[in-house]
Amino acid sequence: MRTVRTVAELRAALKQPRREERSIGLVPTMGFLHDGHLSLIRQARAEHDEVVVSLFVNPTQFNEASDLAAYPRDERRDAALAAEAGADLLFAPPVEEVYPTGFATEVRVGGPLTESLEGVQRGAGHFHGVTTVVTKLLNMVQPDTAYFGQKDAQQALVIRRLVRDLDLPVRIEVLPTVREPDGLALSSRNVRLQGEDRRRALALSRALQAAESDLAAGVRDAAELTAGLADVFSAFDVEPEYIALVDPETLAPVATVDQETLLAVAAKVGEVRLIDNTILNSNGNGRA
Amino acid sequence: MRTVRTVAELRAALKQPRREERSIGLVPTMGFLHDGHLSLIRQARAEHDEVVVSLFVNPTQFNEASDLAAYPRDERRDAALAAEAGADLLFAPPVEEVYPTGFATEVRVGGPLTESLEGVQRGAGHFHGVTTVVTKLLNMVQPDTAYFGQKDAQQALVIRRLVRDLDLPVRIEVLPTVREPDGLALSSRNVRLQGEDRRRALALSRALQAAESDLAAGVRDAAELTAGLADVFSAFDVEPEYIALVDPETLAPVATVDQETLLAVAAKVGEVRLIDNTILNSNGNGRA
Numbered sequence A, B: 001m002r003t004v005r006t007v008a009e010l011r012a013a014l015k016q017p018r019r020e021e022r023s024i025g026l027v028p029t030m031g032f033l034h035d036g037h038l039s040l041i042r043q044a045r046a047e048h049d050e051v052v053v054s055l056f057v058n059p060t061q062f063n064e065a066s067d068l069a070a071y072p073r074d075e076r077r078d079a080a081l082a083a084e085a086g087a088d089l090l091f092a093p094p095v096e097e098v099y100p101t102g103f104a105t106e107v108r109v110g111g112p113l114t115e116s117l118e119g120v121q122r123g124a125g126h127f128h129g130v131t132t133v134v135t136k137l138l139n140m141v142q143p144d145t146a147y148f149g150q151k152d153a154q155q156a157l158v159i160r161r162l163v164r165d166l167d168l169p170v171r172i173e174v175l176p177t178v179r180e181p182d183g184l185a186l187s188s189r190n191v192r193l194q195g196e197d198r199r200r201a202l203a204l205s206r207a208l209q210a211a212e213s214d215l216a217a218g219v220r221d222a223a224e225l226t227a228g229l230a231d232v233f234s235a236f237d238v239e240p241e242y243i244a245l246v247d248p249e250t251l252a253p254v255a256t257v258d259q260e261t262l263l264a265v266a267a268k269v270g271e272v273r274l275i276d277n278t279i280l281n282s283n284g285n286g287r288a
Helices: A007-014 A035-047 A065-070 A075-085 A118-122 A124-141 A150-165 A188-192 A202-216 A222-235 B007-014 B035-047 B065-070 B075-085 B118-122 B124-141 B150-165 B188-192 B202-216 B222-235
Strands: A002-004 A024-029 A050-055 A089-091 A105-109 A145-149 A171-175 A240-246 A261-269 A272-280 B002-004 B024-029 B050-055 B089-091 B105-109 B145-149 B171-175 B240-246 B261-269 B272-280
Touching: A002 A007, A007 B050, A007 B089, A007 B124, A024 A035, A024 A124, A035 A050, A035 A075, A035 A145, A035 A171, A050 A075, A050 A124, A050 B007, A075 A089, A089 A124, A089 B007, A105 A124, A105 A150, A105 B150, A118 A124, A118 A150, A118 A240, A124 A145, A124 A150, A124 B007, A145 A150, A150 A171, A150 A261, A150 A272, A150 B105, A188 A272, A202 A222, A202 A240, A202 A261, A202 A272, A222 A240, A222 A261, B002 B007, B024 B035, B024 B124, B035 B050, B035 B075, B035 B145, B035 B171, B050 B075, B050 B124, B075 B089, B089 B124, B105 B124, B105 B150, B118 B124, B118 B150, B118 B240, B124 B145, B124 B150, B145 B150, B150 B171, B150 B261, B150 B272, B188 B272, B202 B222, B202 B240, B202 B261, B202 B272, B222 B240, B222 B261
Parallel strands: A002 B089, A024 A050, A024 A145, A050 A089, A089 B002, A145 A171, B024 B050, B024 B145, B050 B089, B145 B171
Antiparallel strands: A105 B105, A240 A261, A261 A272, B240 B261, B261 B272
16 A cells, blocks of 8 residues: 555546546636637637536626626527637526535635635635635536636635645646727626727726826836826726726736736626726736 | 537536546545445445545534534545545645635535534535535545545535536435444444443434424324433433425425435534434335
8 A cells, every 4th residue: 555645646646547638638617618618618618628618697696796797698609609600519508407405505715815805896605606606516527628718817715725625636727818800808797798888898908908008107106106007097987986907817906017916997887887907916917 | 600508508518528537436535444434435446446545534524623623534544444445635734724824715505504503514615615625525536436424514515506506527325324234323423432432422313213203103293202312311311403304306394204304413422522313214214
């Protein structure tokens, strides 16, 4: 009998012939697919034998019942788009398949990753809902890789933490935000932007661009950069929920942009809550 | 592209060739192995190609630092016993391999399964510690079957709930409590029973036997049965922490033993906290 002391040794010793023949990529979605989702599906298609798209509007991650009720749905359209992008399997469970009677378990990531930014605005319960359903989906599908979008930057960090902490045997791949030609980050919620709000929604991406320009012009002070962003929001008559310059791994606020920094913004435009972000480099180039 | 709606359909569609060649059985332990553990290892050996025994005294499930500090340890002896019982691999990680810096995730089963009995005595945090580490061990090893003892009846229920709720791809097998010739349930903690306390520790198993006798004699009323058990505890000069007659699936208290009922007891004998249980049938036969 051998004794091993690390997870790496353990897995090597067991050298499981898992999915030797067919590798699996999973793209978890809440449906109403846009080009951001499709870029994830195409990447999964390029990297795996079997591509699974899950479609589940997870009630436990909505902090507002009205947001859940208004969340757009069109499964037929989603199925056609997913198939066209290369999916083999659409997993579209009813709520009672995911949360049957007697369900009593919650997976929580604690600390600043879930208690800051979106955790403040939507409550930490939002992320507990996300981590619980993602754990379930990963266990249901057992993919080799699961794909997420950088648009939900904080969610991606929380999921990376979850996967490391629970030793989930999956690789997490985060792909860049896809945007409309005018810069608006794609979101299933964009369809709900009414009239003038579509133009006002540009406040978020334009503010990010302004920060990149300021940074290129030599501004490094977080307070000064933030003030510049606030001016852009004002010009679009949009009240930001937060403008955050934070460490891209820990989400700790930074005072000076002298290394890679996550700039994240959130605002309600009309009835629609939007988020956007970019990674700032101290050389003044945004990455997103 | 196919659309599926249940986890069963999903898994069938993916029909993963997981571990086709070698099946894995896991026996999670906190070490200081006794015949109860060895019965689990032997069963795993009989049912699987590869048998993994984990040895990890999980700090997060101890509600008292003194209990953690006093928990007996002897890895060399454990390795010899595990090998003899048929283990192929001993997984004995240091604490920092299981909970590295930055670890921030907790898996919680809520409700009566974790809030009653041991959850009252040790706090629900005890079970959160158990479910978190068991989730991790299951993900680390990815066994086909994991083995637990009926002595920790509530823990077994909580783990079954966890596995169902998080869709963990593993079968849970719970094996009967192993006892000393005089009836004392085997426990790693028994080694700490000093002098007279070893005899007093019989209060638990003798109380269970008394309940089985009373039931065989026609007593069905939970209050009457409980009073009989309390007398046995008194005779051994032991104060029970709880004497519980509860539904063996939900842990809801029962007033009359007219179907299968879990009888669970806990008591501190000297410095050592002990638990024991049996399943009562309404025909008066204990199962354990």
